[in-house]
Amino acid sequence: MPFSQADLAALLPLQIAEFHILLTLSAGDCHGYGIIQDVEARTDGALRLSPGTLYRTIQRLLDEGLIEEPRKAAALKSGPRRRDYRITPFGAAVVRAEAHRLNELVRMARGVFRVAPQSS
Amino acid sequence: MIRLYRALLRLFPASFRMEYGEEMTAAFAQGCVGVGPWRRLWLLLRTAFEDVPNALAVHWTIEQAQAELWSLAARLARKYPTTNAETGISFFRMRDYVLPRNRLMLLALSGASLCLLLLTCANLATLLVARAAARDRELGVRAALGAGRERLIGQLITESLVLSLLGGIGVVLVAGLRRSALFQSCASHAAGWERASTRRRALGVAVPCRH
Numbered sequence: 494m495p496f497s498q499a500d501l502a503a504l505l506p507l508q509i510a511e512f513h514i515l516l517t518l519s520a521g522d523c524h525g526y527g528i529i530q531d532v533e534a535r536t537d538g539a540l541r542l543s544p545g546t547l548y549r550t551i552q553r554l555l556d557e558g559l560i561e562e563p564r565k566a567a568a569l570k571s572g573p574r575r576r577d578y579r580i581t582p583f584g585a586a587v588v589r590a591e592a593h594r595l596n597e598l599v600r601m602a603r604g605v606f607r608v609a610p611q612s613s
Numbered sequence: 614m615i616r617l618y619r620a621l622l623r624l625f626p627a628s629f630r631m632e633y634g635e636e637m638t639a640a641f642a643q644g645c646v647g648v649g650p651w652r653r654l655w656l657l658l659r660t661a662f663e664d665v666p667n668a669l670a671v672h673w674t675i676e677q678a679q680a681e682l683w684s685l686a687a688r689l690a691r692k693y694p695t696t697n698a699e700t701g702i703s704f705f706r707m708r709d710y711v712l713p714r715n716r717l718m719l720l721a722l723s724g725a726s727l728c729l730l731l732l733t734c735a736n737l738a739t740l741l742v743a744r745a746a747a748r749d750r751e752l753g754v755r756a757a758l759g760a761g762r763e764r765l766i767g768q769l770i771t772e773s774l775v776l777s778l779l780g781g782i783g784v785v786l787v788a789g790l791r792r793s794a795l796f797q798s799c800a801s802h803a804a805g806w807e808r809a810s811t812r813r814r815a816l817g818v819a820v821p822c823r824h
Contacts, residue, residue, distance in 0.1 A: 500691060503684050526640040543656065544637040544644070545625070545664025552629065557688070576636060 496583050501590045504557065510542060510550045511559075515588035518560060518580040525551070525576070551578060559584030614653050615642055621657070624665045679704050741773055 507515070517523055517531040529542050554560045563579045618641045622634050645653045682702040689697045752765055
């Protein structure tokens, strides 16, 4: 489905949990607990998503079309506990746009720090 | 611990629990594997004091709600361009729409209710004083038998409170029964009145006033 820059901009900035979940799914499909582990490992334990936070965020990302459930119908039929999630092309574009936005912020901050004298 | 977690899950909105409850329980159970009791307790407390309030409390300002609706309209237009490209969502507070149109009627109704309440209070107070005066002999006999001043006052106050309480219960019951009929007759004149209800705050003022 085509999307415009305005569609991307409407979703930025992402919340920290949204950003990390999308980052995890950018590397491949993953289930809920796998996302929790991956985020915790990537942030050295600084961000530990609780199941409540994770699934509320997942619900929001699904509603916004940033992620999808590739085997939802089959999963609902067979009733397994684990459901995998996959990032959509729109979600991949949004997370890249967010990474770019953060990068620009850091670049600006570095420029300021270079100019401003360092206080002791 | 899992049982406690399942009990906490009952506090989440039902639709969310139906969709993700099993997965959340599984993720919680996996998070408890190989960790100490304090870590498990921390996970449970975090659910109780962070996740549950977050899931229940959706406090939006009108601007946030408007922004969310515009965003929703934009997404729908993108998803279904043939039907939704020209469609937007307008948003307004019900009270902003209803109040200006019916302000005079609401003020008149509130004034009438207040007058009626004050009239009832005055009437009831007069009746109670008259009744107490008529029981002069009875009170005298009680005092002669040894009842103190406090005991007599306590008796009169208790009688009044029981009477008012019974009256209050009756009023609440009648208000509940007659409300739908009353507002059905008003619904054509004032939009939104059909959803009117007896407010606890109003009862909290009216019932003690009677007492």
